[in-house]
Amino acid sequence: MLTKETISEYFIALQNNICTAIEKADGKAKFVTDKWERKGGGGGTSRVIQDGNVIEKGGVNFSAVHGTLSETILSQILGTTNHKLPTTNFYATGVSIVIHPQSPMVPIIHMNVRYFEISENEFWFGGGIDLTPAYVVPDDAKYFHSSLKKVCDKFDANYYTEFKKWADDYFFIKHRNETRGVGGIFFDKLKPSAKHSKENLFEFVKAVGETFVPVYTEIISRNKNLAFTEKEKEWQLLRRGRYVEFNLVYDKGTKFGLETDGRTESILMSLPKNASWFYNFSPQKGSKEEQTLAFLKKEINWCA
Amino acid sequence: MLTKETISEYFIALQNNICTAIEKADGKAKFVTDKWERKGGGGGTSRVIQDGNVIEKGGVNFSAVHGTLSETILSQILGTTNHKLPTTNFYATGVSIVIHPQSPMVPIIHMNVRYFEISENEFWFGGGIDLTPAYVVPDDAKYFHSSLKKVCDKFDANYYTEFKKWADDYFFIKHRNETRGVGGIFFDKLKPSAKHSKENLFEFVKAVGETFVPVYTEIISRNKNLAFTEKEKEWQLLRRGRYVEFNLVYDKGTKFGLETDGRTESILMSLPKNASWFYNFSPQKGSKEEQTLAFLKKEINWCA
Numbered sequence: 001m002l003t004k005e006t007i008s009e010y011f012i013a014l015q016n017n018i019c020t021a022i023e024k025a026d027g028k029a030k031f032v033t034d035k036w037e038r039k040g041g042g043g044g045t046s047r048v049i050q051d052g053n054v055i056e057k058g059g060v061n062f063s064a065v066h067g068t069l070s071e072t073i074l075s076q077i078l079g080t081t082n083h084k085l086p087t088t089n090f091y092a093t094g095v096s097i098v099i100h101p102q103s104p105m106v107p108i109i110h111m112n113v114r115y116f117e118i119s120e121n122e123f124w125f126g127g128g129i130d131l132t133p134a135y136v137v138p139d140d141a142k143y144f145h146s147s148l149k150k151v152c153d154k155f156d157a158n159y160y161t162e163f164k165k166w167a168d169d170y171f172f173i174k175h176r177n178e179t180r181g182v183g184g185i186f187f188d189k190l191k192p193s194a195k196h197s198k199e200n201l202f203e204f205v206k207a208v209g210e211t212f213v214p215v216y217t218e219i220i221s222r223n224k225n226l227a228f229t230e231k232e233k234e235w236q237l238l239r240r241g242r243y244v245e246f247n248l249v250y251d252k253g254t255k256f257g258l259e260t261d262g263r264t265e266s267i268l269m270s271l272p273k274n275a276s277w278f279y280n281f282s283p284q285k286g287s288k289e290e291q292t293l294a295f296l297k298k299e300i301n302w303c304a
Numbered sequence: 305m306l307t308k309e310t311i312s313e314y315f316i317a318l319q320n321n322i323c324t325a326i327e328k329a330d331g332k333a334k335f336v337t338d339k340w341e342r343k344g345g346g347g348g349t350s351r352v353i354q355d356g357n358v359i360e361k362g363g364v365n366f367s368a369v370h371g372t373l374s375e376t377i378l379s380q381i382l383g384t385t386n387h388k389l390p391t392t393n394f395y396a397t398g399v400s401i402v403i404h405p406q407s408p409m410v411p412i413i414h415m416n417v418r419y420f421e422i423s424e425n426e427f428w429f430g431g432g433i434d435l436t437p438a439y440v441v442p443d444d445a446k447y448f449h450s451s452l453k454k455v456c457d458k459f460d461a462n463y464y465t466e467f468k469k470w471a472d473d474y475f476f477i478k479h480r481n482e483t484r485g486v487g488g489i490f491f492d493k494l495k496p497s498a499k500h501s502k503e504n505l506f507e508f509v510k511a512v513g514e515t516f517v518p519v520y521t522e523i524i525s526r527n528k529n530l531a532f533t534e535k536e537k538e539w540q541l542l543r544r545g546r547y548v549e550f551n552l553v554y555d556k557g558t559k560f561g562l563e564t565d566g567r568t569e570s571i572l573m574s575l576p577k578n579a580s581w582f583y584n585f586s587p588q589k590g591s592k593e594e595q596t597l598a599f600l601k602k603e604i605n606w607c608a
Contacts, residue, residue, distance in 0.1 A: 059583070253497070268549075275580075
């Protein structure tokens with residue numbers, strides 16, 4: 001039987017493999033490691049890389065926490081107060097990554113894979129991966145989405161369409177009427193069904209996690225040596241400001257973490273080293289910035 | 305009778321006076337003005353100053369909006385669904401200010417005065433003013449709080465104690481276990497009582513609004529010519545990161561504005577031009593930064 005311990009152990013190995021590959025891709029900076037414990041039970045390992053050749057600030061978090069959930073939070077998670085669960089014990093484990101590169105030509109990336117268990121019969125997988133370029137390069141967005149589609153298609157012909165739409169809806173900055181970036185995939189509460197066993201769902205989550213390194217290193221190598229101007233750097237800082245807005249206003253993982261007294265520095269490692277807000281910035285007609293804004297919309301079919 | 309129109313007209317004059325005084329104190333930058341209309345009714349005037357001698361980015365917003373409230377939002381505001389109000393029309397007017405100075409030696413300041421009306425018999429005043437130094441200077445904090453106490457004491461012997469505590473509780477960054485700065489005063493739902501007529505409450509709100517200029521220009525002139533280092537500038541950027549966290553995670557005005565489709569650029573003009581997040585920053589023992597953190601606590605009696 002596939003146990004929570006097996007899943008956690010896999011996530012630890014995934015964290016290690018990803019950190020090794022990122023260090024190699026960066027060529028200069030090394031991860032620092034902070035182990036932390038959670039008062040209510042469990043803990044995690046935060047690994048942070050800063051001031052590299054390619055990466056300005058990035059974090060790869062592993063955690064496996066457990067304890068009891070308040071009725072309020074349990075009802076929020078389940079979407080009902082009428083759940084009749086015999087217990088409110090929970091176990092949550094996952095890997096969460098955000099990488100902020102130095103260059104405005106290299107996109108920010110986020111990836112998360114997770115497993116949540118309330119009882120032997122009540123558990124699910126979740127995850128997602130999305131790309132946030134300061135300047136949208138259609139070829140890169142196509143490559144990114146096609147790679148994700150390839151992974152999804154191996155497991156279910158509906159996954160990509162469904163999870164791509166979910167990402168469009170989730171990574172959306174409502175008050176800006178903009179998507180965070182070019183999206184990707186997002187999924188939650190994946191439970192066993194006639195089509196997919198627990199083992200099969202885990203294989204899918206593993207495949208998503210293992211897509212991170214080849215896809216992101218390819219995107220890094222395509223863009224890391226491109227020249228950029230001071231103005232392009234400013235635009236990157238403004239886009240990072242939007243990233244901060246999304247994470248602090250909308251991101252459910254961030255909210256859940258802060259509300260349940262998670263380790264603040266690990267939760268907010270997703271924020272960039274620096275970000276800017278210029279009042280009422282409006283890109284020039286026909287500029288690259290304006291072209292990028294036109295791509296920050298839902299329902300763009302990048303695999304067409 | 306004191307009408308909402310009279311209150312709004314006063315707020316417009318207050319905005320103008322404050323902008324004139326800030327331009328004078330800055331000596332270089334001028335406010336730009338954006339008038340905006342709200343789809344549901346009313347609108348406002350946002351005035352923003354950038355790249356000055358003293359001020360890096362600051363906004364002084366006036367708005368007077370009206371329309372109908374959804375039952376959900378009305379219940380949130382009133383704290384009950386059992387209100388039996390004959391109507392859900394509302395009128396909200398106020399002035400809201402945030403100033404981010406260039407120098408880490410000059411504190412950020414925020415001030416807000418507002419009036420909310422649902423009917424002739426259901427209305428209230430609110431407001432607040434608080435100071436956020438990158439480096440807490442006890443003498444400045446004392447001067448700031450004593451000035452506020454003086455204003456409060458003219459109207460009610462309990463105001464300062466009550467509203468100072470309210471500010472401590474409101475301007476608190478729970479996930480950092482830090483106050484935003486040295487606090488100030490905060491009050492909401494001030495309604496007429498045996499002690500205070502509507503006119504008297506308005507006089508108090510006016511007095512708070514008119515305290516802004518003398519107090520802040522004094523604090524500016526005390527600190528604007530102080531030298532600072534690159535390291536002190538970095539600390540300022542980190543403290544600005546905390547300001548962003550407070551505004552996006554906790555500030556009720558920001559949340560209400562974003563949720564009710566307010567003008568995003570006017571709401572988020574409160575964010576600094578730039579801010580930083582350094583992973584797991586910890587100040588050196590005995591440093592000025594550590595001393596400041598020791599002051600970012602509730603219940604410090606600055607008027608002692």
